[in-house]
Amino acid sequence: MSNVIAPDMPDKPEFALYVEGLTVSFNGFVAVNNLSLYVDKGETRVVIGPNGAGKTTVLDLICGRTKATSGSIRFNDIELTTMSEHKIVRAGVGRKFQTPSIYETLTVRENLEVSFPRGRTVFGALTFRLTPDVVERVEEVAEEIFLSAHLDRPAELLSHGQKQWLEIGMLLMQSPELMMLDEPVAGMSVSEREKTAELLNRIGKHRSMIVIEHDMEFARHIADKVTVLHQGQVLAEGSMDHVQNDPRVIEVYLGH
């Protein structure tokens, strides 16, 4: 193994995610243009920007759903751009989609069980047993996402907000080191938003997160750092206050 670090090595900044020169074009339309982004270990980064800024595309690129035209994405020193989606997930990157993406025909419990990171091959899935550690983990996660009382309900009967939580829970089952959430509070009530902010703050302690968000108040609650995207490029980066006072940001995004 080459990554054995000598004890006397100087501390270098610990980036969890290291994106450089990332570009993708769809038939000539450049959705993401020479983008660079560095996310620290344990950091919660909120990405904001007007519609069409390329926010979702950036997440798609990191999780392998879209292949980059050029550039590099390194996660814990693994190059992700050439890896297939399921291998990126196994490397520790979790992705939540914008519209809640859960298995409606299964119960909440089954949704979580299926997301448990064991038995991921055909044979593994055939011989997978619900051992006590799985059951325990399911209950632990259900508690965390406020769904303990709903474990045995079919997921299709959950409210919109609960579905969003369930999908977050499905990611938590995998204990990803980097969690990417695309508008996690879209369509939620005020009280649900508050609970979600609390949830994200709690789970953000143990991992890096990238959250796409439109709601400025919500972003302020959870962000360590904010990146503003505009036309596929980084327009501004820094604390929420810094970003909100940046004249270019005000012009393209916050102004109207």
Added chain:
Amino acid sequence: MSRFYKNVLGSREGVIGLAILAVIVFVVFPLVLDVFRLNLVGKYLSYAFVAIGLVMCWGYGGILSLGQGVFFGLGGYCMAMFLKLEASTPEATAIQSTPGIPDFMDWNQITALPLLWEPFKSFAFTLIAIPAIPALLAVLLGVAMFKRRVGEVYFAIVTQAVALILSVLIIGQQGYTGGVNGITDLKTLLGWDIRSDSARLILYFVNGVLLFGCILFGKFLLSSKLGKLLMAMRDKEERVRFSGYDVANFKVFVFAVAAVFSAIGGAMFTLQVGFMSPSFVGIVPSIEMVIFAAVGGRLSLLGAVYGTLIVNFGKSYFSETFPEVWLFLMGGLFIAVVMAFPNGLAGIYKDYVRPRLRLARPVAPKEAV
């Protein structure tokens, strides 16, 4: 044992359902039907293998294959080739210009047994080939299609094309395959006359046991995590992929399982009916087999068996009683079932019969446990 009980047999309802079907197949039919009719039912039940395979790959996996006749045919042809070679001893074919080869080869001026046929002299090879060849084809097709994420509709079209290609190939290569007539005049299996009444009775039961084996295996697969993953994939394929699963592998697997089930059915068809022909391989039979599963209920393994039986009984009843319009009656029946009951007979049971059974239970006096 209790885990087996839970995983394979499922709930009490599941056990009762299996028991009822077992009684019908192993007791009622053999008691009320004469050997000729029983043999006919055995033929229908050999289609049921295809239907339960479709429940697995279409109902649960969301993969609609309109070419299951290919696998049914391959299984059937493997068995037919073995039986034909056994029937074509030099003594039995002494009048041919080349004795010792199947009769249709002789008619087509073929003077030596083709290389393809050689291994089918061995019964052991045949038994392995029946599941292995269809599984191999299913894996090749599946890998080619699913790894490239070919959509559901395109997949269905490609499977149709394969069914067409195989039936055209069989018909065209008369000297090697028996052409449009198929492989006929099959007489004995390892010296045992399969046309006798006692053989037909035994084959009927062997067929039934194999069918139950496939149903139990299917139940085991569907109750495992793999079964839940199949349902999850049908619902939100992307979510499964982004939960760290290689979705294509699961699709290939379930498609191959369905292919193997179909092939077993095909081999049992050949044994019970005594011939195999391309009319069980092409597009029309393949679609008919999908209808069996649709009528029975594409989410129910047992429903698929009932669906197969009912459609086939209906087919012979309508065609005998209304010879002119029976096809329209069948067509009308399918449209009615699919429009009114998208989950088939099993859906009717689930939505209308089971609630009544449930309602009745609390009112009834407590049963002794």
